[in-house]
Amino acid sequence: MKLLLLGPQGSGKGTQAKIIASNLGLVHISTGDLLRSATGKLRVEIDSYITHGNLVPDELMLRLLDEKLKKLDYCNFILDGFPRNLAQAKMLDSLVQVDKAIEIHIPDEETVRRLSGRYNCKKCGAIYNIATSPKPKKKGLCDICNIPLYQRDDDKPEAIKKRLAIYHSETSPVIVHYHAIRINGNQSIEKVTQDILKVL
Ligand code: AMP
Secondary structure, X not given: OEEEEEOOOOOXXXXXXXXXXXXXXXXXXXXXXXXXXXXXXXXHHHHHHHXXXXXXXXXXXXXXXXXXXXXXXXXXXXXXXOOOOHHHHHHHHHHOOOOXXXXXXXXXXXXXXXXXXXXXXXXXXXEEEOOOOOOOOOOOEOOOOOOEOEOOHHHOHHHHHHHHHHXXXXXXXXXXXXXXXXXXXXXXXXXXXXXXXXXX
């Protein structure tokens, strides 16, 4: 199965994609993670977009995704964070046939609340959320590494506003394009998973 998981930032796409991938034996591909794993000059170029809340140019994003899909032999996957606009959707359609698209829906205020509470550990990659969960046991420190947590530049208020505006203008048409099935993301993680599995 080739599955798309769509939804605004902070809707829990990443969390659900991991759970669904392991439940159904699919490969989880997060384009955000793919971009953040780049190194050297390419990483500097990518960061110049990400840190300001902008999308990475389609050609670059597609090149990286196509390399990844080729490596995986275009196997069954769950795509998290792609396509972000109609141009990317059309390019994806020329590579593979998408079987189903799911939209995890949350209101804008919830996106802002969740993203602005998100803190990360630079060393081990753990993600905490002081607005939702998991909260760190000691304020501002990673439970595992005991070092100060940091906030991603794109989780800061100005970047969040821009990311949401881009989501509404560019990503919403993708939801229509794939007739994505809407799931209420404003529920417990377990309930969202159940709802997704039901429609699959
Ligand atoms: P995410 O982890 O999915 O929230 O992505 C973090 C950032 O990576 C986004 O705000 C974009 O700057 C960039 N990004 C992720 N996926 C894409 C994509 N499909 N096209 C362009 N930029 C992307």
